Amino acid sequence: MGKPKIPVDLLLSKLAEDVEKAQTTAQKAADVLLQPLDTAIATTPYDVVYEEDRVKLKHYAPAAASRFKTPLLVVYALINRETMLDLQPGRSVVQTFLKEGLDVYMIDWGYPTRKDKYLTIDDHVNGYMDNIIDFIRDRHHLDKINLMGICMGGTFCVIYSALHPERIRNLITTVTPTNFDTKQGLLHIWMKHMDVDRLVDSLGNMPGDIMNFGFLLLNPARLMLDKYVGFLEHMDNKSFVENFVRMEKWIFDSPDVPGETFRQFIKDLYQKNLLIKSELVVGGKRVDLKNLTMPLLNFYGSFDHLVPPGACELLTGKVGSTDTEDVCLDTGHIGIYVSSKCQREFAPKIVNWLRERDGEAQNPEAA
Amino acid sequence: MDEKTEEKSGPQSLLEAWMKTSTDFWKSMTRSATAPPQTAAAPGSADAMSRRGTLDTWRSSVKTWQSFSSLAIEPESLEGMFKGVNALPDIMVKMMQPAWNGFFSLQQEWLKAAGRAGRSAAAYNFENLDQEAFKAFTDLYEKEFRQYLNVPALGLTRVYQERLNQAADRFNIFQAAISEFVSMLYLPVEKSMKVMQEELTSMADRGSLPQTSKDYYRMWVKTLEGHYMTLFKSSEYNEALGKTLKTLSEFVVARREILQDALQALPVPTQKDMDELYKEIYLLKKRVKELEKKNRPPIY
Numbered sequence: 001m002g003k004p005k006i007p008v009d010l011l012l013s014k015l016a017e018d019v020e021k022a023q024t025t026a027q028k029a030a031d032v033l034l035q036p037l038d039t040a041i042a043t044t045p046y047d048v049v050y051e052e053d054r055v056k057l058k059h060y061a062p063a064a065a066s067r068f069k070t071p072l073l074v075v076y077a078l079i080n081r082e083t084m085l086d087l088q089p090g091r092s093v094v095q096t097f098l099k100e101g102l103d104v105y106m107i108d109w110g111y112p113t114r115k116d117k118y119l120t121i122d123d124h125v126n127g128y129m130d131n132i133i134d135f136i137r138d139r140h141h142l143d144k145i146n147l148m149g150i151c152m153g154g155t156f157c158v159i160y161s162a163l164h165p166e167r168i169r170n171l172i173t174t175v176t177p178t179n180f181d182t183k184q185g186l187l188h189i190w191m192k193h194m195d196v197d198r199l200v201d202s203l204g205n206m207p208g209d210i211m212n213f214g215f216l217l218l219n220p221a222r223l224m225l226d227k228y229v230g231f232l233e234h235m236d237n238k239s240f241v242e243n244f245v246r247m248e249k250w251i252f253d254s255p256d257v258p259g260e261t262f263r264q265f266i267k268d269l270y271q272k273n274l275l276i277k278s279e280l281v282v283g284g285k286r287v288d289l290k291n292l293t294m295p296l297l298n299f300y301g302s303f304d305h306l307v308p309p310g311a312c313e314l315l316t317g318k319v320g321s322t323d324t325e326d327v328c329l330d331t332g333h334i335g336i337y338v339s340s341k342c343q344r345e346f347a348p349k350i351v352n353w354l355r356e357r358d359g360e361a362q363n364p365e366a367a
Numbered sequence: 368m369d370e371k372t373e374e375k376s377g378p379q380s381l382l383e384a385w386m387k388t389s390t391d392f393w394k395s396m397t398r399s400a401t402a403p404p405q406t407a408a409a410p411g412s413a414d415a416m417s418r419r420g421t422l423d424t425w426r427s428s429v430k431t432w433q434s435f436s437s438l439a440i441e442p443e444s445l446e447g448m449f450k451g452v453n454a455l456p457d458i459m460v461k462m463m464q465p466a467w468n469g470f471f472s473l474q475q476e477w478l479k480a481a482g483r484a485g486r487s488a489a490a491y492n493f494e495n496l497d498q499e500a501f502k503a504f505t506d507l508y509e510k511e512f513r514q515y516l517n518v519p520a521l522g523l524t525r526v527y528q529e530r531l532n533q534a535a536d537r538f539n540i541f542q543a544a545i546s547e548f549v550s551m552l553y554l555p556v557e558k559s560m561k562v563m564q565e566e567l568t569s570m571a572d573r574g575s576l577p578q579t580s581k582d583y584y585r586m587w588v589k590t591l592e593g594h595y596m597t598l599f600k601s602s603e604y605n606e607a608l609g610k611t612l613k614t615l616s617e618f619v620v621a622r623r624e625i626l627q628d629a630l631q632a633l634p635v636p637t638q639k640d641m642d643e644l645y646k647e648i649y650l651l652k653k654r655v656k657e658l659e660k661k662n663r664p665p666i667y
Contacts, residue, residue, distance in 0.1 A: 014579050053652075114638075115645040127656065138666045186599050193605050195613060202616035202623075204642075217599070220552070221592040229584070 028236030037238070039245040042083035044094050046106075050135050054110030055128045057135065060098055067101030070146050070169050070358050071136055074106040075129065077152035078257050079211060082106055084250050084337055085150070088243065091338050096347035102354070105136055107153075109255065117204040117259040122283035124261060125160050133160075133167055144169035144294075146354060151175050151307060151333075152265070155275070158315070159282055162292045170357050171292070172350055174299040175333055177311040178318075179276040180269050184308035186218050191270035200259040208254030218305055247338070276314055289315075295323035297353050299336060299346065306333040325353070382445060386436045393429055469507040476503040501547040508539055527628055534621040541614040548611040551604060555594035562590050 050057035076082035085106070086094040097104050107129070112119070119127075136145050147168050149157030154176025161168045182188050200206070216223045234240040274280035280287040296319055300312035309328060316324035329336055329345060336342050438444055476499055516536045520528035563586065570576050577583050598604050627637040636644075 010578065011576075018580050114641065115648065117642075118646055118649040123653070127653075131656075134666050186596075189600060190605065190608065193609050195609065195616075198616045199612060202619040217552075219592065219595065221555075221588055221595055225591075226588050229588075 025233070025236045029241075032236055032238045032241055035238075037242050037245065039242055039249065041088065041246050041249055042086045043089070044086045044092060044098070048108075049105075049139075050132060052128060052131060054112060054116065055132075056108040056110065057132050058106045058108055060094055060104040060106070062101050062103050063095075063098045064101050066103045068103060068354065068358050070142060070144065070354075071103035071105055071140055072097065072146040072148055072354070073133065073136060074104065075147065075149045075153035075157050076107065076109065077150055077154075078109055078112075078124075078261065079152060079208075079254065081250065081253050081255070082108060082150075083253070084334070087250060087338055088246055091340065091343060093337055093343075093347050096343065097351065100348075100351040102351065103140075105132075107132060111255045112205055112258050113256075114204050117200075119258040120260045121156070121159070121264050125156050126163065126283045129156060129160050130164065133164075137167065143167070146170045146172070146358070148172040148350070149174070149176055150337075151177070154178075155265075155269070158275070158289070158292065159280070159287050161294065162287045162289055163282065163285055165291050165293050168294050170295045170297075170354060172297045172299070172353075173312075173315065174346075175301060175304055175307045175312065175336060176298070176315070177269070177307045179273065179311050179314040180271075181273045181276075182308060182310035184310040185305055187306060188270065188308075188311065190214075191266055194266060194270075196263050196266040196271075200263045203259070205256035205259050206262040208256050211257070212252060212254045215306070276318060278318070289318045290320040292319040293321050295357050296321050297325050297327065297350065299327045299329065301331045301333060301336050302328050303331060303335075304333040323357075382448075390433060390436045393432060465511050469511045473500075473503050473507055476500050501543065501550070505540075505543045508543065512539075527625075530621070530624050530628060534618070534625050537614070537618040537621040541611075541618040544607070544611045544614040548607045551598070551607050555591055555598050559587060559591040559594050562594075563587050566590075 044060060046058040046060045048056045049059045074082070074085065076085070086092045089095065094104060094106070133145060133147075137143065144167055147157050147161060147170070149155070149172070151174075154173040155178060157171060158173060158176065158178060161171050180188060180191075203210075231241075231244055234244075268274045268280055272279075275287065276289070278286070278288045278290065296316060298312065298316050300307065300309055302309055313326060313328075316326050327349065329342055331339055331342050336346055479499070513536060516532040518532075519525075520532070522528075566586070567576065577586065623638060627639055630637045
């Protein structure tokens with residue numbers, strides 16, 4: 001009798017083993033899930049030093065005396081929350097910066113309500129950001145500060161730096177979309193056909209829940225199914241569960257996006273791709289990338305399905321600065337900040353790059 | 368039996384008998400109600416006044432009924448009434464016919480779709496999506512039912528009625544669009560199952576089946592992921608997504624108008640009122656900030 005093509009007995013015995021293993025995992029998981037878990041995020045202490053409407057400015061005091069002349073302002077996107085940069089000890093970009101003596105400020109965009117639906121990109125860039133940058137400059141008696149942007153926040157930083165180059169010493173952009181004429185990412189394909197006027201006119205602000213659902217749809221097999229299968233397999237591991245819950249807390253903490261900002265972002269950027277062509281108009285002024293003359297460090301991820309490399313890599317070739325550098329990491333959109341491998345590459349690279357262009361502090365104490 | 372008796376046979380005679388009996392019944396009821404009571408109220412008292420009012424109402428109602436029933440008993444009136452009743456089935460059939468025709472055509476589409484389900488679907492191919500069933504439903508709704516919601520309303524509350532009808536219409540269109548969208552999202556799951564079956568069959572022939580359930584799962588998830596990526600890049604998906612968002616927006620606007628109408632009756636501001644206020648506040652704040660900036664001394 002030949003060997004059976006379908007080893008049913010082997011399959012059944014493996015299945016029995018898997019079931020037994022699953023039972024053991026489930027028993028241990030019950031113990032893990034029912035005990036107190038440390039799932040707090042954004043635990044690094046800070047002070048709120050400036051407030052304007054819903055926007056707050058957080059200041060993180062450096063762990064050691066500040067060794068940098070120029071403080072760094074971090075501008076996160078309007079989508080999701082800036083707490084991702086301080087997700088947990090050991091995976092905190094903020095803590096890495098502070099340990100290296102950087103004086104860090106971060107914008108907390110807050111939670112827009114219906115009254116914010118009229119706020120435009122101009123209000124965010126030439127309004128809130130400009131006021132905050134003036135506040136920091138005044139506080140530190142400096143004419144220029146360092147600026148770092150993440151995703152849509154990076155786009156805002158590029159716009160600001162092109163409009164006000166005299167106020168920015170060094171610019172860092174991370175996973176920042178500047179070229180929207182690419183078919184590498186699904187978002188770029190979907191946004192081309194979106195009737196954003198109708199959507200904003202009916203909904204006001206773009207609800208965070210709808211955007212969350214849209215992001216999940218980018219890869220439902222992995223993000224809605226496989227992720228939770230992985231959780232079930234490891235839910236007996238306390239550390240894994242805590243990290244998982246932290247990430248869940250962050251990923252579904254999605255504020256609404258002010259309607260007019262969303263409208264212009266989709267129409268002028270995703271659909272008309274005006275920024276990379278230096279044709280974007282903000283606050284009545286044309287955003288000319290050639291005016292971006294300060295040193296520029298541009299990070300992006302090769303596996304980023306939200307902001308693919310094609311959306312990021314053209315920037316350094318379009319700006320007026322001669323000191324530019326592209327860094328492509330083998331990671332995705334979020335992994336660049338939270339993966340343990342990138343923690344060793346990403347934040348230290350930024351610190352060293354700034355140090356080369358900033359010099360040591362003359363007076364370490366800030367105002 | 369003479370002719371008159373013949374004519375009065377059947378339903379006509381029954382109706383006549385019923386009318387006569389009911390008239391006699393109400394006559395006797397009225398007589399007993401109007402008969403002086405055992406303990407009569409004093410003339411001119413409040414009780415006597417109210418009894419007289421009640422009696423007058425009774426008398427006029429019975430007189431009206433008497434005159435109606437005497438008219439209705441006449442052969443010509445009865446004939447007219449029955450002609451109207453006999454015409455009812457024809458009218459009902461005429462009204463229901465379009466709806467039935469539409470339902471049967473939809474059923475035909477469903478049967479065709481069920482027949483097509485048996486054919487093997489090419490992997491990673493979403494060009495010939497079986498969306499005919501949804502199209503048939505939408506066509507049926509738009510041709511047969513929508514017209515009733517678009518009938519112009521009349522009277523004092525016509526504006527509100529039209530808004531209600533419009534909201535109902537938008538809701539139905541949105542339901543159709545989102546059903547189509549959700550069914551499209553399920554397509555990769557079906558296709559991946561089919562591909563898995565075919566793949567496992569060929570692996571079984573080669574004698575290289577996966578050893579563990581985990582390996583089966585990984586195979587399936589990878590296949591599923593690939594199908595979703597292909598679907599999301601297709602023009603059909605983009606159209607369905609666009610249609611869903613468009614119909615959602617339209618429904619939201621229509622629903623908001625109804626809610627605003629309802630809120631206007633209550634002492635609470637509507638969203639429209641608040642939006643107008645927000646706009647004014649926004650413009651004022653912007654102006655103030657601009658002026659503050661102009662008057663602020665230079666920082667550095």
